[in-house]
Amino acid sequence: MAADQPPWWTRAVVYQVYPRSFMDSDGDGIGDLGGVLLRLDHLADLGVDVVWLSPVYPSPQADNGYDISDYQDIDPLFGSLEQLDELITAMHARGMRLVMDLVVNHTSDQHPWFAEARSSKDSPKRDWYWWRPPRAGMAAGVPGAEPTNWQSFFSGSVWELDEASGEYYLHLFDRRQPDLNWENPHVRQAVYAMMRWWLDRGVDGFRMDVINMISKDVGEDGHLHDGPPLPGSALGDGSASYLCGPRIHEFLQEMHLEVFAGRPDAVLTVGEMPGVTVEQARLFTDPGRGEVDMVFQFEHVGLDHGTSKWDIHPLRLRDLKASFGRWQAGLAETGWNSLYWDNHDQPRAVSRFGDDSPAYRRDSATCLATLLHLHRGTPYVYQGEEIGMANFPFAALEEFRDVESLNHHVQAVSAGDDPAHVLDALRTMSRDNARTPVQWDTTPNAGFTTGTPWIGVNPDCGEWNVAAQRDDETSVLAHHRRLIALRRDDDVVALGDFTMLLPDHDDVYAFTRRLGGEALLVVCNLSRTAYRLAELLPEAPAAELVLGNLPDDDPAELRPWEARVLRLP
């Protein structure tokens, strides 16, 4: 990428709003667009350039809006199209851009397209989805008669039997989220038209949900292939048939031409891509290929997974460094990284990668933020991360709301797992950890709603909230503000080369960033052990401190969870 004309998003920071949990303006206990409008000053004060808004479209809410029944409207739960227009205008007036969530691997089963497809085998829209007869020689509905053995992301088979026609339809996620058939050009054109409609309305880009799953490996006769069996299960892993399938680059290039080509470069496209490799990511983000600006990769959020996300393993810092280091190197010459710890699908970063005990919560949250924002790539901050929100102390199954968590519980317990053990895994890994309401102040429900919140408010909200941190220069919030400003002001942060240092150290994460004659050294201690800095990095103690997360009193010692950004002479 030429350093003289870097795209605007190389110095941008994106903030994700999960509207249902951000701010409720009408007292129904569910966050909404009115709430986002009320809290825009918080985002402006933080200094973010872009807001990615999770889905607000009409939806039965089986997966909190990732099951869309109308792509071109707003669910009354969240507000109206007029309010969305108002939000676009208000954001643009503050110099911020709005990126919408694009969920087109699947629709809701309540979408009129699916209703029509389901109505008859002869429906002109039948082929907009994946319909298949039972496995050869087997009767519909018999266990094992599913057209393939693939396991759904949300437990069970990916196939749901439609009794009326005796055929199954494919759903990689919940049965209420049928997969669209991207092989059908009418599907693709309908999606592109919808995207153009949103851009014409003023939105500034899309975060594309599981976009590397839209191309399935289908034989000429329509055959889909079984995957390798999963240990201890009758189901198999179908991912080789739908992750970065045969036509994925073709589809994204077509989308780029049909939707984005000829428009100003002001738009941002980021593809969410579970399982994507760095080699594939380089192709997806090579500007010369016209696909997407950047992708969300999943490697670092899988390092504590065993056979599944519920089989939790301790995370080793070396593995994290090796992974990030490979991504930094792999996209150094061509392509671009997105950087994240948190989103609405992940447990809270301070609880997972940091240390959320009272003594270290603030320090580890600011340390993790420093680490992330000083990498090369576009940082994404998830709502609440900027104040160090932590996992929720879930005590009972009744406190969970997420379809993935609830489905897993049913499936695991019926397979004979110890319910207490299943609950432990949910407590650590459930997506609901990220979905508790943003903690604004010390009024009831942390200022999120005057009604009954749809999911519990974290009981730590009295101490951990936006109001308590706003004017405190030592807060997690103030530290985020400084990091965001640094990327905007410092070319080295935005564009400098990345070199990993101390790759085998168990506790310390260090690297340099260089551009022209300038160099930054970043040193982060991800542990409770103090280190003598000179013994690790002799050049560090004498270097000028640009930004640190602890009081600047002993340059020779790297304290527990200390982070320093230093300018090398």
Ligand code: TEU
């Ligand atoms: O998530 C895609 C995905 O594969 C995972 O992150 C998934 O959410 C799960 O945690 C796997 O264990 C996207 C959305 O971000 C997510 O909220 C949706 O539920 C999903 O797609 C379906 O639209």
